Amino acid sequence: MKLLRLGNFPLDNRRLIGALFLTPALLYIVLLVGFPFLLSIAFGFSDVTVGNTDLSFVGFRNFLAVWENDIFRQVFETTIRFTLISQVFILIFANILAVIFTQEFTGKWFARFIFILPWATPVSLAMIGWLWMLDTKYSPIDYLLLQLGFLGRGGLLSDNRNLFWLAAPDLAQISVIFVQVWRMTPLATVILMAGLSSIPTDILDQAEVDGSRFMRTLLQIKLPLILPIMVIALLFSMITMFGDMTVVYVLTRGGPVDYTRVLGLYSFQVGIEGGNLAQGAAISLFAFPLLLAMAIFMLRTASRAEVR
Amino acid sequence: MSVVQISGLKKYFDAVHAVDGVDLSIQQGEFLVILGPSGCGKTTLMRMIAGLEKPTAGSIHIDGADVTELPPRKRGVSMVFQSYALYPHMNVYNNIAFPLKAQRREKKFDKATMRGKVENIAKLLEIDELLDRRPRQLSGGQRQRVAIARAMVTQPAVLLLDEPLSNLDAKLRANARDELKDFQRSSNITAVFVTHDQIEAMGLGDRIVVMEKGKIQQIGTPQRIYDDPANEFVATFLGSPSMNILRAQGHRFGFRPEHFLPKTLHDNPANSVSFHYFVKRVEYLGSDRLVYGYVGGHENELTLAKVPSNVRVSLDIEGEYEFAVHHDNIKYFDEASGERVEAQVAGAAWR
Numbered sequence: 056m057k058l059l060r061l062g063n064f065p066l067d068n069r070r071l072i073g074a075l076f077l078t079p080a081l082l083y084i085v086l087l088v089g090f091p092f093l094l095s096i097a098f099g100f101s102d103v104t105v106g107n108t109d110l111s112f113v114g115f116r117n118f119l120a121v122w123e124n125d126i127f128r129q130v131f132e133t134t135i136r137f138t139l140i141s142q143v144f145i146l147i148f149a150n151i152l153a154v155i156f157t158q159e160f161t162g163k164w165f166a167r168f169i170f171i172l173p174w175a176t177p178v179s180l181a182m183i184g185w186l187w188m189l190d191t192k193y194s195p196i197d198y199l200l201l202q203l204g205f206l207g208r209g210g211l212l213s214d215n216r217n218l219f220w221l222a223a224p225d226l227a228q229i230s231v232i233f234v235q236v237w238r239m240t241p242l243a244t245v246i247l248m249a250g251l252s253s254i255p256t257d258i259l260d261q262a263e264v265d266g267s268r269f270m271r272t273l274l275q276i277k278l279p280l281i282l283p284i285m286v287i288a289l290l291f292s293m294i295t296m297f298g299d300m301t302v303v304y305v306l307t308r309g310g311p312v313d314y315t316r317v318l319g320l321y322s323f324q325v326g327i328e329g330g331n332l333a334q335g336a337a338i339s340l341f342a343f344p345l346l347l348a349m350a351i352f353m354l355r356t357a358s359r360a361e362v363r
Numbered sequence: 364m365s366v367v368q369i370s371g372l373k374k375y376f377d378a379v380h381a382v383d384g385v386d387l388s389i390q391q392g393e394f395l396v397i398l399g400p401s402g403c404g405k406t407t408l409m410r411m412i413a414g415l416e417k418p419t420a421g422s423i424h425i426d427g428a429d430v431t432e433l434p435p436r437k438r439g440v441s442m443v444f445q446s447y448a449l450y451p452h453m454n455v456y457n458n459i460a461f462p463l464k465a466q467r468r469e470k471k472f473d474k475a476t477m478r479g480k481v482e483n484i485a486k487l488l489e490i491d492e493l494l495d496r497r498p499r500q501l502s503g504g505q506r507q508r509v510a511i512a513r514a515m516v517t518q519p520a521v522l523l524l525d526e527p528l529s530n531l532d533a534k535l536r537a538n539a540r541d542e543l544k545d546f547q548r549s550s551n552i553t554a555v556f557v558t559h560d561q562i563e564a565m566g567l568g569d570r571i572v573v574m575e576k577g578k579i580q581q582i583g584t585p586q587r588i589y590d591d592p593a594n595e596f597v598a599t600f601l602g603s604p605s606m607n608i609l610r611a612q613g614h615r616f617g618f619r620p621e622h623f624l625p626k627t628l629h630d631n632p633a634n635s636v637s638f639h640y641f642v643k644r645v646e647y648l649g650s651d652r653l654v655y656g657y658v659g660g661h662e663n664e665l666t667l668a669k670v671p672s673n674v675r676v677s678l679d680i681e682g683e684y685e686f687a688v689h690h691d692n693i694k695y696f697d698e699a700s701g702e703r704v705e706a707q708v709a710g711a712a713w714r
Contacts, residue, residue: 121377172531217515249500255448257444257446257448258448260410260413260442260448261450264413264435264436264441264442265441265465265513266462266466267465284517300414
């Protein structure tokens with residue numbers, strides 16, 4: 056009866072509606088982030104395999120074994136190297152593109168739309184496209200270079216008709232980094248664009264009246280003002296990239312040899328494909344303290360750089 | 364000598380005529396105030412002088428040179444924004460030095476000269492102790508001084524000020540107004556000051572430009588504009604409480620509340636016009652009494668009187684009194700256009 060009284064509709068109850076709004080986020084965090092995370096910690100300290108799912112505690116044995124493994128060390132190093140190199144390019148490209156996309160020009164809307172596509176496309180789908188672009192035999196890039204005389208007999212780059220994008224160690228690494236940059240730049244750009252358009256117009260007008268030209272305004276006013284947002288963008292793309300396995304899984308499976316094997320992929324290969332769940336969990340957990348430290352450091356930098 | 368010469372200036376934003384044909388000449392060393400309600404086009408006019416907005420039509424000359432098509436940096440103007448627009452990531456020194464750095468290559472002066480200029484202007488505005496501070500560590504008044512220092516450091520031909528006092532609290536504002544006027548007079552800079560606050564305008568302006576609907580309604584000294592308004596808009600926009608406007612046959616006439624006084628207070632009743640005044644409410648404001656009521660024959664038109672408190676006349680609610688206005692203080696307006704007309708033209712036949 057009480058519920059039917061005017062002004063006491065169930066959704067008027069602040070506690071109830073608060074709980075209602077929070078539930079989806081809480082469910083997401085508990086079921087899809089918290090539970091798997093705790094499970095992987097439990098796995099990491101056990102001897103669980105795909106064949107034997109009993110959890111018996113084995114202490115740090117898995118972590119020690121992983122740490123002493125040469126392949127793991129190389130994988131760890133590759134992951135850090137790929138992440139750092141690609142972040143440099145992502146930051147450069149994202150800054151340039153964000154500045155371009157915040158200018159006024161005709162066709163801006165369409166340009167933005169086209170540009171955001173790499174990020175909006177499902178990773179696996181996009182990677183299949185790149186797999187073809189970088190194909191050992193039928194790569195359209197190779198074909199273009201061949202037509203331009205860079206490839207084939209007497210070509211500037213190689214006498215061969217192909218560059219073997221994903222089969223040559225150096226080129227495979229470059230290809231993977233390139234594709235990662237292609238995939239992550241849009242998100243960073245969108246974040247930087249939001250930052251640029253949040254700069255008060257008074258400040259930019261003032262700079263113009265003060266006689267500042269494009270480059271000075273960009274380097275001395277705009278970029279310093281969006282520094283905190285830049286750090287956030289960097290954090291996002293770094294964490295995404297550090298844990299990613301899809302790109303290399305589709306493109307190279309970590310090859311040739313181990314040249315493009317990254318942490319996410321290695322953990323998947325050992326834990327799921329190799330069946331050693333415990334070690335797979337231990338491998339991926341190595342990334343955790345590093346990412347946590349990085350996140351704390353960057354967020355603190357961002358809040359310190361935040362002016363006003 | 365005129366520093367700024369504006370002719371036929373227009374700015375249309377699609378269907379909105381923000382500035383609709385402005386002619387204005389600003390003299391060297393004068394403090395010109397552009398006054399108007401929000402949306403009257405005063406800020407757009409100022410932004411066109413600064414070069415931040417491209418005119419739809421018309422021209423702007425500064426120091427004799429046509430600057431209509433030039434970017435802000437080639438105009439010799441500087442500006443103080445309402446928000447002060449200090450660069451939050453730079454300290455006060457770098458804020459003030461920024462315009463100098465931007466023109467250093469063209470004007471060819473060394474770093475020591477630059478430091479000297481910054482320190483001079485900072486001393487003049489009494490902010491030389493604050494050069495290492497960040498804007499967020501400054502009070503509102505200090506921020507305003509930094510903004511003015513930054514605008515003055517390049518010795519511009521014209522200083523544009525866009526409501527720079529409106530972010531200060533009431534107490535600081537009177538003080539800042541006084542200092543701004545002093546500073547302008549001693550530096551002899553040409554200042555254009557945009558505001559919607561008539562008290563600021565009256566207090567600061569050598570001349571006031573009253574704007575409405577993108578057009579200049581009147582230009583003149585504060586006294587001229589107050590005592591001799593060109594039209595009904597200017598008459599009612601200035602003054603608080605605003606001028607009483609009453610309808611008559613074929614025209615309207617108005618008088619200010621402070622000129623509408625009990626008949627006994629007028630020296631020579633022959634020179635004034637009397638009204639029966641019915642008092643509805645009296646507000647005691649300390650120095651004055653603000654009386655709300657209506658005059659005989661105009662029962663639907665609220666008419667206010669501002670009677671000094673030291674005048675020993677008792678005014679009671681629901682009372683009926685003889686009030687009068689001096690002939691000179693009654694202004695007549697054309698019914699259709701709102702323009703001022705002479706008493707004879709209006710055909711006012713007072714008893």
